[in-house]
Amino acid sequence: MNLSRPAHRMQRWAARGALGAATLAALVPLAYGGIGGVLLLMGGVAGLGLSAAAVWWTLTLRGPARWAAAALAVSIPAAVIALLAITLFWALLLSLALWGVAVWCGRYALRGSGGRRVRVRERRMPPPKRPFLIMNPRSGGGKVGRFDLKEKAEQLAATVVLLDPHGNQDVTALARAAVADGADLLGAAGGDGTQALVAAVAAEHDIPFLVISAGTRNHFALDLGLDRDNPATNLDALTDGVELRVDLGFAGDRPFVNNASFGAYAVIVQSPAYRDDKIGTSLALLPDLLSRRQGPRLTAHAGDSTLSAPHAVLVSNNPYRTDDPFGFGRRDRLDSAILGVLGISVGSAAEAATLLLAPEPDALTILTAREVVIDADRPEIEAGIDGEAVILPLPVRCRIAPGALRVRVPRKRPGARPSSPRLNWRQLRKLAATVGRTAAPRRMPSWTAPR
Template sequence: MALAAAALAVLVPLGYDGLAGVLLLVCGAAGLAVASAAAWWTLTLRGPLRWAAGVLVLAVPAAIVALFAATLLWALPVSLALWGVAVWSGRYALRGTGSHRVRSKEYRTPPPQRPFLIMNPRSGGGKVDRFGLKEKAERLGARVVLLDPDEQQDITALARAAVAEGADLLGAAGGDGTQALVAAVAAEHGIPFLVISAGTRNHFALDLGLDRDDPGACLDALSDGVELRVDLGFAGDHPFVNNASFGAYAAIVQSPSYRGDKIGTSLDLLPDLLTGQQGARLTAKAGDTTLDSPQAVLVSNNPYRTGDPFGFGRRDRLDTGALGVLGVRVDGAADAAALLLDPEPAALTVLTVREVVVEADAAEVQVGLDGEALVLPSPVHCRIAAGALTVRVPRKRPGVVQRQPRLDWRRLRKLAATVSRTAAPRRM
């Protein structure tokens, strides 16, 4: 059904208006290429040319949609509906082929007796106060330390002091950078770590299946929880729970103005960073692959999904014992267009490895570590510590569901061929 629906989704527009349908598809592909090239010009040019390119980025897709809607009439919604049927059927067909997410093993353990939690009241726009996290944690028997917004405090030292005083669980309510620092101390001393989704984006909490809309629900792990064994990434001696970013993004987050004006700062710095006029020249060695002069390298604690738009930016597992590597080198508008149109663009490198070495043509390398700005000596050795971290999570959490498998059309075609051969009557 998936393959038939996908074929019909293409044939319906073609059959509706014959040659005009073919021309529309060509126009659509060309429009996407122009919009991608315009996006590159928007990021790398300045002044009136940048504004003109920005208008193209918005106007071309809008014109394509309007053209399709005016020309295809009923054929367009029918085609979209068929694509929906194709995607649903394909995912359903692949559920039993072993391509779906395997749930991490959970361990039932007694509740902690002396939990210690560090909370940042500024994170997430004040979620600690808004959700009454300190009060709930203390009712559950935890000792809570609130970070002082007006004073720079050593989070690692606070966590280590708590362990020395007998804490049998460490937790953090804050951004992923804070989470990583406390998690590293918990891993170092072999005690569980509690994630409280009180940051802005909470990517680590998301991939653990925690409720990002209600950080108070994370505290249920103190009384009714299970434990998971997950990996921890390191860039040099610095831990990360999500990723270490090198190149353009890492240089942008170093700017003092970034926190107050992220978009403005990015638009101001990107032209020089992407064209190589500013910033260090990077080389990344990942296994047998060497990335020469990439504009950006992202090293993640377990690989991100890249081939499935429905799960892009998510990690299927946190316990594979491998780093994910995404490297981007775009040399012009043509490469930018290929990133969108080519299924395997040359400008994008996707790898899964155990170690990555990133070096620069300078003594130091700028790094964005779980969103925090750092400058580390070059080269930077990134590694994965498999199963180093024990995470305590609520037994019931909304993100733990049977996830749909990645829609792989090649696997689907093979499955259909296998089923048809099996179902076909044998000749006597």
């Protein structure tokens, strides 16, 4: 992106402002507290490490020892925050304000310099003539009924099928029957698991797919830029919409729009008690899973890399952001034709502490690959496919189908605005040091010196 000379100058000063504000944010508490402030901050870091270890003990122990560890995990951060607030007074507030300035200036400086999230290309296409929508009335605590989605969709000439809340209907079969009957758009109002099944049929027949954010979390809708607070606005795509070409992931023959997880979490969601008591079920199963007394012993092959015996592996349809806390859990794009891989293996309280404090902890593996093969010490394995509990035969080959899915979205939607760039401090330092020199006007001599 070519920027004018004044724009380069503004970038330079914004980058310098970000670095300066971040430096002051660290120095103000130290200057105010002196040696005591340094010791206090060092104690705070140590407290965070001990708190992470206490979380590990909470997850792996049972009985009174677990509750003692849980109390420690809660009380240590509370004590650190209280001590910092009492000791540093206004210096802590000023430090937080300076950090906010650093973040704002950093994002401003990185605009147009490769830090911006890449948007999927939009295509104007005629509205569908025979849209077919599948709606789950139980999803999201009853959003289908609360927002009158069925009635509003039918007013837009869509055929709507409500899933039986007490039955177990074959969503894939319903979608395929609709296509055979002449549907030229498929849509789903429900969780991401339902979305993925309908999306796979749409991709199979190369017809548009409509996402209606009626689930609980709606991660796919979030990365598409849709309004998750009012799912009825997603229906605007039927009359004033554009199409995006995005990728679709597969774990074996199971499609996923977000991710497929293997290991501890996947085992937990298989429990019949998990739906009604998520926390209790997790606490009951985690001690044996984390100590490897139960659960599969995984091996994941991602390109040329191998993850041996991780506690959990998450394979995502395009990589998640992991280097910016302000964008954590989001995907920069949905059309990079590559899988993201997150592997975690924590075997002790010390490793749990380094997971929180170390810049590149050994317990966390972050990779990208075009294919991921999951294997284990058994013939089949538990998996969570977009949050849905399934059992898959081994080995599980995870792959990505580039541009397989045509998603129809409203032309006007909240996430269509350019998103904030990543905070890359190394890039900011380079920007602050070099942009000024390249942008400064050079005065050319009017004569050429003889050689």
